[in-house]
Amino acid sequence: MHVLAFRHVPFEGLGHIQPVLESCQVGVQYVDLYQEGQLGELPSDPAEAAGLIFMGGPMSVNDGLPYLERETAILREALERGQPVLGVCLGSQLLARAAGARVYPNPRREIGWYDICLTAAGLADPLLGQLDARQPVFHWHGETFDLPRGAEWLACSEACPHQAFRLGSNAYGLQFHLEVTPEMIEDWQQQDVNCGDVRELDGPLDAHRGAAELADGASRVFRRWAALL
Numbered sequence: 465m466h467v468l469a470f471r472h473v474p475f476e477g478l479g480h481i482q483p484v485l486e487s488c489q490v491g492v493q494y495v496d497l498y499q500e501g502q503l504g505e506l507p508s509d510p511a512e513a514a515g516l517i518f519m520g521g522p523m524s525v526n527d528g529l530p531y532l533e534r535e536t537a538i539l540r541e542a543l544e545r546g547q548p549v550l551g552v553c554l555g556s557q558l559l560a561r562a563a564g565a566r567v568y569p570n571p572r573r574e575i576g577w578y579d580i581c582l583t584a585a586g587l588a589d590p591l592l593g594q595l596d597a598r599q600p601v602f603h604w605h606g607e608t609f610d611l612p613r614g615a616e617w618l619a620c621s622e623a624c625p626h627q628a629f630r631l632g633s634n635a636y637g638l639q640f641h642l643e644v645t646p647e648m649i650e651d652w653q654q655q656d657v658n659c660g661d662v663r664e665l666d667g668p669l670d671a672h673r674g675a676a677e678l679a680d681g682a683s684r685v686f687r688r689w690a691a692l693l
Contacts, residue, residue: 465693466491468506468513470535472498472521472554475651479643480682481517481550488690490514497531510538514693515548515634518555520641522657524607525557525567536562542635548692549635553605556628556637563612563631570608574623575661577673578603580640586618591636592628594684600674601640601681602649604661608639634692642682646671 467485469478469492478485478492485492493507498521510516518535525532539562542549551559557567579600586592608624611617612631619628619640627639649671653662 465489465514466493466508467515467517467693468493468495468508468510469517469519470495470497470555471519472523472532473655473657475648475655476520477648478517478519479641479645479648480679481643481686484683484686484690488687488693490690490693497534498529503530504534510542511545511547513547515550515689516542518549518551518558520553520555520604523554525554525561532558539563543631546632546634548689549631550689551635551637552643553639553641556639557607557609559631559635559637560609560612560629563615565610565612565615567607567609570606570624572623573606573661573664574603574621575605575665576603576669577601578621578623580619580621580627582619583617585616585630586628589616589618589630591630591685591688592618594688595681599677599681601642601678602644602674603640604652604658605639606661609637636689642678642685644678646675 539559561567577600579598581598608626611629615629615631617629621627629637652658
């Protein structure tokens with residue numbers, strides 16, 4: 465059994481998702497359609513995978529990038545067949561767009577450690593219900609989305625109301641980065657493509673501020689997602 469993990473930059477990997485999948489004996493095939501010459505080249509048929517994961521990235525779903533258009537089509541097909549899907553940050557925006565919702569700039573960028581609050585549906589959700597009703601998580605995004613038609617709204621934050629949603633029983637979009645490790649946070653701050661965002665911060669982000677609590681919540685949430693496969 466394996467999942468396809470779609471990356472959009474080399475430094476936004478699976479983080480805390482990886483050891484959970486390994487412990488559940490789920491293999492990972494990475495898909496890097498953003499690399500030159502890779503458009504449309506998939507390691508295997510998405511329909512044959514147990515599930516699909518779409519990671520984050522600094523680009524926008526509205527940029528008209530061919531590989532994101534291809535991924536949006538793959539997501540639409542996955543939703544039609546009821547395949548388990550997990551979208552993280554940009555991946556959640558791609559999922560929302562694939563389901564017909566609008567993606568647009570958030571009133572302000574949300575970068576760093578901020579609380580999310582679970583909605584009533586979130587508290588009752590098999591995955592998000594593993595978190596505290598108010599949970600500190602890591603964010604790095606400047607865009608948001610409308611909730612797709614028929615979606616369950618699972619979480620919000622003070623700066624961005626739509627932080628998580630579920631479509632059907634097994635397609636999840638998480639605007640926040642539950643998967644991130646301290647090493648990833650430190651690395652992201654050094655990436656050239658993120659320099660503009662970093663200059664807007666008051667100072668360096670504390671990579672370890674909520675790391676232990678985040679890792680614990682991530683293990684529980686992603687284990688529940690793996691059980692859907």
